[in-house]
Amino acid sequence: MSEIGQASRRRPRPKVAVFQRVIPHYRVGVFETIAASERYDYTFIYGQEADDSFLKLSRGSDLPFACRLSPIRSWRIWPIATPMYYQPAEVAAALSDEFDVLIFNSDFHIVSYMLATFAGRAVGKKIIHWGHGVCLGGPRPELWWARRLMSELANAVLLYGQREADYYRARGAKMSRIFVTHNALDTRPVRELKRTITDDQLADFRAAKALAGRRVMIYTGRLLAEKRLDFALRAMGCILRVVPSAKLVIIGDGPEAPRLRRMVEDLGLQHAVDMPGAIFDERELARYYLCSHLAVSPGYVGLMVNQAFMYGVPVLTSDDLWLHSPEVAMVRPGRTGEFFRGLDEDDYARRAAALLCDEPRLARMGRQCLKLIDEQYNERAMAKVFDDAVAYALEH
Numbered sequence: 001m002s003e004i005g006q007a008s009r010r011r012p013r014p015k016v017a018v019f020q021r022v023i024p025h026y027r028v029g030v031f032e033t034i035a036a037s038e039r040y041d042y043t044f045i046y047g048q049e050a051d052d053s054f055l056k057l058s059r060g061s062d063l064p065f066a067c068r069l070s071p072i073r074s075w076r077i078w079p080i081a082t083p084m085y086y087q088p089a090e091v092a093a094a095l096s097d098e099f100d101v102l103i104f105n106s107d108f109h110i111v112s113y114m115l116a117t118f119a120g121r122a123v124g125k126k127i128i129h130w131g132h133g134v135c136l137g138g139p140r141p142e143l144w145w146a147r148r149l150m151s152e153l154a155n156a157v158l159l160y161g162q163r164e165a166d167y168y169r170a171r172g173a174k175m176s177r178i179f180v181t182h183n184a185l186d187t188r189p190v191r192e193l194k195r196t197i198t199d200d201q202l203a204d205f206r207a208a209k210a211l212a213g214r215r216v217m218i219y220t221g222r223l224l225a226e227k228r229l230d231f232a233l234r235a236m237g238c239i240l241r242v243v244p245s246a247k248l249v250i251i252g253d254g255p256e257a258p259r260l261r262r263m264v265e266d267l268g269l270q271h272a273v274d275m276p277g278a279i280f281d282e283r284e285l286a287r288y289y290l291c292s293h294l295a296v297s298p299g300y301v302g303l304m305v306n307q308a309f310m311y312g313v314p315v316l317t318s319d320d321l322w323l324h325s326p327e328v329a330m331v332r333p334g335r336t337g338e339f340f341r342g343l344d345e346d347d348y349a350r351r352a353a354a355l356l357c358d359e360p361r362l363a364r365m366g367r368q369c370l371k372l373i374d375e376q377y378n379e380r381a382m383a384k385v386f387d388d389a390v391a392y393a394l395e396h
Contacts, residue, residue, distance in 0.1 A: 030185020035065035047072030069312030094120035106131035130158035155393035223254030228299030238349035253278040312366035
């Protein structure tokens with residue numbers, strides 16, 4: 001081997017630090033794939049501060065990639081409802097030469113990311129911002145000046161979805177610095193589960209859960225007011241009149257759980273609604289999805305779209321697009337799901353019933369869901385975008 005080739009092999013990979021407030025369980029496989037990069041040496045630096053007791057977190061000993069615990073301080077400022085956070089390691093990394101590139105979560109509630117960005121850029125550190133890029137609930141023009149300032153200080157920006165990138169483009173952002181991650185889940189465990197769960201096992205599961213012969217709608221996620229699951233319960237009567245075999249399975253836990261359980265009883269829906277609580281056993285969750293025909297979320301929707309699509313289950317949700325997380329871009333009317341009008345319960349019920357009655361249409365949609373996951377929304381594609389953003393940051 002030539003001396004040039006030997007030198008190339010000895011050259012260390014650029015070191016990249018990715019800062020996270022917490023590492024939820026659903027991020028582990030994606031981060032593992034990013035960390036397996038042959039081009040860059042990734043370390044994930046995270047805290048354990050979490051303001052949602054229903055979010056399952058991963059601990060350092062469970063993580064299959066280079067990571068480091070960095071405690072986070074939090075406090076509340078009246079009248080801001082969301083806590084403010086400070087991660088000292090962000091500022092420390094910005095002023096040290098340990099890492100070549102720093103990737104910060106671009107959340108205005110994390111004060112340290114802003115301070116670290118200013119400090120890092122002052123000393124020539126390469127900075128990448130990663131996040132939604134737009135407030136949930138819709139763009140807030142009064143904050144655009146701050147978002148633009150912070151994004152222009154970064155060498156590159158990672159945005160969750162194309163909708164957010166289009167918003168930046170329309171306001172004159174330099175698009176060569178913008179990278180769309182197509183926010184993904186780890187698809188590998190689901191592929192393995194689908195391969196190993198047999199038809200006989202599914203038949204036994206349907207019988208055990210009273211799902212045999214039923215047209216099943218599923219919701220998975222936290223039970224929060226913004227998910228509007230009371231809306232889904234009120235619409236069940238209309239759906240049942242058209243599809244008597246319809247059944248709604250609500251999987252998850254949260255502050256709305258007691259009220260929703262009372263609604264099921266008050267509306268006399270015990271025969272048509274199951275609420276098994278939070279399920280973190282992936283095999284159990286897989287069997288529910290493999291028995292389902294349609295995923296529904298009348299309110300805010302996010303990574304549930306990815307989860308449903310990995311099983312080939314189309315999604316029905318509201319057409320109030322800025323209500324949702326960026327993952328709503330995966331719902332493509334007539335192809336991978338449908339939208340209903342705003343807060344129109346009749347339109348929701350009509351579209352849900354029509355889909356449940358049309359098995360060939362659901363099958364076609366299901367194939368499109370699987371294709372979208374395989375081609376665009378997966379851990380491999382997301383890891384490549386991270387590598388591409390790091391490459392750009394190092395060069396600019």
